[in-house]
Amino acid sequence: MPWEKRNKPNTKQKPLGLIVTGVVGGSLVALYAVTAPFVAPALRKICLPFVPATTVQVSNVLSALRARTGTLVDIGSGDGRIVIAAAKQGFRASGFELNPWLVWYSRYKAWKEGVHHKTSFHISDLWKVSFTQYPNVVIFGVPQMMERLERKLAEELPSTAKVVACRFPFPTWIPEQTVGEGIDTVWVYDAKTFRCHNNKTGTPSEQSQCGQ
Structure with a gap:
């Protein structure tokens, strides 16, 4: 027992x-x-990490786009601060971000700031999005992606577009202007200029258009 x-x-x-x-x-x-x-x-092979834009960076972006209007897109919009600030300046602004938590936070922040009707945030991979409808583009990129992004934007953007790169410039495009200094520097690019740069190896017809 x-x-x-x-x-x-x-x-x-x-x-x-x-x-x-x-x-x-x-x-x-x-x-x-x-x-x-x-x-x-x-x-992922190319990582676009979330590093919040500083107040100075946001100010520099808005300064670079001061005379611009219409729609704006922030590629890799993070917590939405660029999109929200742009909406307050009169743009209809959209953000594309892979991280759903940041997108949901951005939507809440836009509602709290009273600009939800002028903003939109999308959970999406930037390589799967067409940017043809945006004449104003903001990108906080990393060096590994900038060359590929050059080709994508040159193919898709309208000829009137302006592109503002933050933290890292594009590797081959020549900026028409820079705003700020140090880590807060932004580089401003004109679509007509960078398309002509890309067309140096294009067809004779494409090259002749750049010479006009």
């Missing part, structure tokens, strides 16, 4: 074990749900 008692399974401990397992498992699932959108972009 003593042997049977010692080897009899302890059924009282099972519910506690299941509860602990459930709590740990639930915590891991919740942690993954919160962190996955932030980690996933870092696993």
Whole structure:
């Protein structure tokens, strides 16, 4: 009998074990749900990390676009501060961002700031978006992506477009102007100029248009 008692399974401990397992498992699932959108972009071949724009950078962007109107797009819009600031200056502004948490926060912030009717935020990979409708473009990029982005924007943007690059300039385009200094510098590019730059290796017809 003593042997049977010692080897009899302890059924009282099972519910506690299941509860602990459930709590740990639930915590891991919740942690993954919160962190996955932030980690996933870092696993891509070209990473566009979220680094908030400084107040000076936002001011420099708006200064570079001071005489401009119409629609504006922020590529990799982060927490939406460029889009919201542009909307307050009269633009109809859109942001494209891969991180859904930042997009949801941006929408809330735009509503709180009273410009939700002039802004839109989209969860999307920038390489899958066409920017043909935007004459004003802002990009906070990284060096690894800028050359490829040059080609994409040159193909898609209207001839009246202006592109403002922050933190890193485009590798081959020549800016028509720079605003600010240090990490807050922004480079302003004109579509007609960078299209002609790209057309140096294009057809004779394309090259002749740049000479007009």
